[in-house]
Amino acid sequence: IVxxxxxxxxxxxxxxxxxxxxxxxxxxxxxQSFAPPHYQGTAGEDTIVGFMSALVQSFLHTVQPxxxxxxxxxxxxxxxxxSNQEEITRESLVYxxxxxxxxxxxxxxxVLMPIVGFLLACCRCCGNCGGKMYQKQTSSIHCRRRxxxxxxxxxxxxxxxxxxCMFRSxxxxxxxxxxxxxxxxxxxxxINTFLTAVPQQIHYVVRESSKTIQExxxxxxxxxxxxFSVLTHNTQVQLNNLNSxxxxxxxxxxxLQANVTAVKNRINQTxxxxxxxxxxxxxxxxxxxxxxxxISVSTDFAKHKMRNEILLCFVEDYFNSIxxxxxxxxxxxxxxxxxLLDEIKAQISQITSDIPLxxxxxxxxxxxxxxxxxxxxxxxxxxxxxxxxxxxxxxCCVVLLVxxxxxxxxxLGPVGxxxxxxxxxxxxxxxxxxTFLMMxxxxxxxxxxxxxIVVTVLFVxxxxxxxxxxxxxxxxxxxxxxxxxxxxPGFDISPxxxxxxxxxxxxxxxxxxxxxxxxxxxxxxxxxxxxxxxxVSKYTEQxxxxxxxxxxxxxxxxxxxxxxxxxxxxxxICDSVFLACLTQMNNISSINLxxxxxxxxxxxxxxTNSDTKKELREEARDLRRIQSDIETTITPQLVxxxxxxxxxxxxxxxxxxxxxxxxxxNTNMTQIIRTESRKFVDCQLNYFIVYANWANVTIxxxxxxxxxxxxxxxxxxxxxxxxxxxxxxxxxxSLGWCIIFFIPSIxxxxxxxxxxxxxxxxxxxxxxxxxxxxxxxQMKFT
Numbered sequence: 001i002v003x004x005x006x007x008x009x010x011x012x013x014x015x016x017x018x019x020x021x022x023x024x025x026x027x028x029x030x031x032q033s034f035a036p037p038h039y040q041g042t043a044g045e046d047t048i049v050g051f052m053s054a055l056v057q058s059f060l061h062t063v064q065p066x067x068x069x070x071x072x073x074x075x076x077x078x079x080x081x082x083s084n085q086e087e088i089t090r091e092s093l094v095y096x097x098x099x100x101x102x103x104x105x106x107x108x109x110x111v112l113m114p115i116v117g118f119l120l121a122c123c124r125c126c127g128n129c130g131g132k133m134y135q136k137q138t139s140s141i142h143c144r145r146r147x148x149x150x151x152x153x154x155x156x157x158x159x160x161x162x163x164x165c166m167f168r169s170x171x172x173x174x175x176x177x178x179x180x181x182x183x184x185x186x187x188x189x190x191i192n193t194f195l196t197a198v199p200q201q202i203h204y205v206v207r208e209s210s211k212t213i214q215e216x217x218x219x220x221x222x223x224x225x226x227x228f229s230v231l232t233h234n235t236q237v238q239l240n241n242l243n244s245x246x247x248x249x250x251x252x253x254x255x256l257q258a259n260v261t262a263v264k265n266r267i268n269q270t271x272x273x274x275x276x277x278x279x280x281x282x283x284x285x286x287x288x289x290x291x292x293x294x295i296s297v298s299t300d301f302a303k304h305k306m307r308n309e310i311l312l313c314f315v316e317d318y319f320n321s322i323x324x325x326x327x328x329x330x331x332x333x334x335x336x337x338x339x340l341l342d343e344i345k346a347q348i349s350q351i352t353s354d355i356p357l358x359x360x361x362x363x364x365x366x367x368x369x370x371x372x373x374x375x376x377x378x379x380x381x382x383x384x385x386x387x388x389x390x391x392x393x394x395x396c397c398v399v400l401l402v403x404x405x406x407x408x409x410x411x412l413g414p415v416g417x418x419x420x421x422x423x424x425x426x427x428x429x430x431x432x433x434x435t436f437l438m439m440x441x442x443x444x445x446x447x448x449x450x451x452x453i454v455v456t457v458l459f460v461x462x463x464x465x466x467x468x469x470x471x472x473x474x475x476x477x478x479x480x481x482x483x484x485x486x487x488x489p490g491f492d493i494s495p496x497x498x499x500x501x502x503x504x505x506x507x508x509x510x511x512x513x514x515x516x517x518x519x520x521x522x523x524x525x526x527x528x529x530x531x532x533x534x535x536v537s538k539y540t541e542q543x544x545x546x547x548x549x550x551x552x553x554x555x556x557x558x559x560x561x562x563x564x565x566x567x568x569x570x571x572x573i574c575d576s577v578f579l580a581c582l583t584q585m586n587n588i589s590s591i592n593l594x595x596x597x598x599x600x601x602x603x604x605x606x607x608t609n610s611d612t613k614k615e616l617r618e619e620a621r622d623l624r625r626i627q628s629d630i631e632t633t634i635t636p637q638l639v640x641x642x643x644x645x646x647x648x649x650x651x652x653x654x655x656x657x658x659x660x661x662x663x664x665x666n667t668n669m670t671q672i673i674r675t676e677s678r679k680f681v682d683c684q685l686n687y688f689i690v691y692a693n694w695a696n697v698t699i700x701x702x703x704x705x706x707x708x709x710x711x712x713x714x715x716x717x718x719x720x721x722x723x724x725x726x727x728x729x730x731x732x733x734s735l736g737w738c739i740i741f742f743i744p745s746i747x748x749x750x751x752x753x754x755x756x757x758x759x760x761x762x763x764x765x766x767x768x769x770x771x772x773x774x775x776x777x778q779m780k781f782t
Contacts, residue, residue, distance in 0.1 A: 030694040031208040037197040039190045039708050042183060042715035052165060052730040053722075059733065060463050063098040068472040070481050077487060099463060106456035109739075110449045117445030133760035142419055145755040149410065152437070152748035155741055156406040162737035163399045169730035170392035176723035177385045181378045183719045187712045188371045195364040198518065198704040202352055205695050205703070209348040212691045213341050216684045249637045256626065256634060260593075263622045267600070270616060275609040282603060285596060344688065347533055351699070355524065392731065395451065399738045402443045406749060409437030413756035423759035434757030437749040444742040451739045458732035462725055470721035479506040498527045509710055518704030530699060534692040593627040596620075 072091050075084075093100065123129035267286055271279040416429025472478040481487065483504035494502050503523055511521040519525060597620040604616035 030690050031211070033698065033702060034201055034204050036705070037193050037708075039193060039711075040186045042186050042190065042711060052169065052733065053726050056726070056729045056733045057466070060466055060729070063102055063463065064096075064467045065098070066095060068468070068477040068481075069095050070477065070484075073481060074484060074487065096464075099460060103456055103460060106452050106459070109452045110456070113445065113449040113452070120445075133757070141755075145752070148748055148752040148755070149414070152406065152745065152752050153410055155745045155748055156403055156410065159399065159406075159738050159741050159745060160403045162734045162741070163396060163403055165734035166392075166396045166399065166731060166738065169727050169734055170389065170396060173392070173724065173727035173731060174385060174389045176719070176727050177388075178382065180719050180724065181374055181381070183715060184374055185371060187715045188367050188374075190708045191712050192364055192367055194704075194706065194708045195360045195367075198360055199352075201703045202355060202699075205698055206349050206352060209345060209691060209695065212687050213345050216687055217341060219680075219684055245637065249634075252634050252637055256630065259622075259626050259629075263619055263626065266615075266622075267619050270612065270619065273612060276612050277607055277609075279603060282599060285599065348695070351528070351530075351533060355528065395454065395735060398443070398447050399451075399735070402440045402447075402742070402745070405436045405440035405443065406745065409433045409435075409440065409749065409753065409756070412436065413752070417756055426756065426758045430756040431758045434753040434755070437753040437756070441746045441749045441753075444739075444746050448739045448742045451735055455732045455736040455739065458728060459736070462729040462732060465725050466721070466729060470717070470725055473717050473721065476506060479504075479509055493522075497522060497524075499523055500526050508706075509713060512706035512710035515705050515707030515710075517699075517701055518706060519700045521704075521706055525700075530696060534696055593623040593630075597623040597627070 069091075072088070072095060075088055076092075120129055264286060268283075270276060271282055271286065273279075411433070412429050413433025414430075416427040416431070416433060418427070418430075421427075469478065472481070483506055485492070493499075493504070493508075497503075499522075501523065508521055519530075600616050600620035600623070604613045604620070607613040607616065
């Protein structure tokens, strides 16, 4: 019966000290953030500015120095009154005055160039305007020829430089147009990826709330039960430790007995040798050299002790009934809590309906249609671009033809010219040089006015696209124009999103350029009260109040019967075992092999035989080593095993402990259950707090980072302006550069050609004057 009280006292005191739950509450871990979408690289990341951009833009700024005509464009778009058409036209012409002047110059060039060429040809055919094959020889003819030569050479080099720029800009324009479908497809892909990722990110946040709710619901269904298997586990551990200690101790004792027996036999052999002097008196000492190593401690007692502590716990049923009692009393609370969890789930799911995700789907559908149209018309665009490229190459080649004719004339003329030769006898080489110069002038007259038509058309087109689209797009004025209310019918972002404040395209683009989330970019905080949607504190208070109001009543626990309380006899629980332990310890501690070893050393000192002396000293050293092993190994193992084997105490102490445990359980068990329930509820609600904080940060800082939208806008700007328009403007600028210098080239070439061509009429300039002596007159005086 004392064993029963021992088990009850241990159990009661362990509960009195702490009532740990079956498992500790794991810390709530925030869900993992979603991976950012993968976007393709666009032209905005590695675009090189055109080689002639600065020069062309400087020219266009000179032609059109006025700012972006926002008010004029608004009048043109929104004006419906026909009476103001003349005023709008006048303002438009005033704004375009720079372009109009350039167009007028181009038209004048187009008209006059063929007329002048025709008149010059007629004039030369009549023998005038340098058409007569006669060249007057003067003293300054060589100086004039050199001046004309270098003037024609410099003009030709300038035309050649413009022609090279024509070739480069034509190839750049072809490459830009060819890459345009690819870049647009990349841009559309990035926008579609962004539009697809936003709903996925929102749904991911909502799904994580479902996981949190499922986890809490699962924990509510499997509420922590009070479990008393800890005592059984601890006792079993003690028994296992006892068995292990006994096994180690028995092994050490067996090794000790074997070592002592071996040394004893060797000593006996040495003492029995005839040459051992005075050895007989040690033989009685050798007979006492015996160690009893039998451990007679019964493990059945320990097992009996464990069974008493567990199986004789007659209150096991009482404690096992507590979890079911708690479950029954809190069933209504759990069901009410589940309903609140469903409300939390529905409230969080409302985020998907508050955010206009359907609009994103509509935009994505439109982009898919645009992608299909691009794919459909790409072959036609490529064929048209191939034709345009061929025309551009033809124009470049015609200009190159003029340059080649000039260069051949500038090379062959001086090579075949003899400065002092008769102009009618000039060499064929020099004559060919003059002919090439005339051919260059003829080609210039023939094609320059046609080139000017191309330049004028492309100048008006590319120049206005740059000044009215690209330049305001770059400095943000174009976005401000789009932001004008009513400019695009039905395009108003704020009412569509239900915002209280006005939001425009410029604000959206600026935020997206900084890769901000949609929450701040579209100001969704004005239409969605995220703090309220993710506010779980009101549900937390309700759930906690439910558990606080739950009445959990447990019956009174009686551990001691009247007969048990009359036990006052003081006795030792396991005196026999304890005495056996002490006897075994005394037997081991009484052994002192060092005394026998000292006697062997003393006997060795009187020996005359060196072998006998050596053997006695070695045997004494072995005894000391065995004694050291007893002190360092055997004795500590025996001491550590003694607490497992010996349980000593009084029945009075046991009864006092059991009574204390009984009073504690009857007084505090209900409060313990409430305290643990409160900890459990707080632990579960902490899941929602962690999730709400994570969801708030994710939605407001990570969902829908719209950097790809700004990147798409920048990509379109770069493809249209920095590549196509810049290349187009560079082409007409280079072509105009060439045909403007056609005029001095024609003048210098035609004048220089006469110095190399073979003349029909001779004219010799003789710079040698023969002086004849004239005798002085003399006067005669007669």
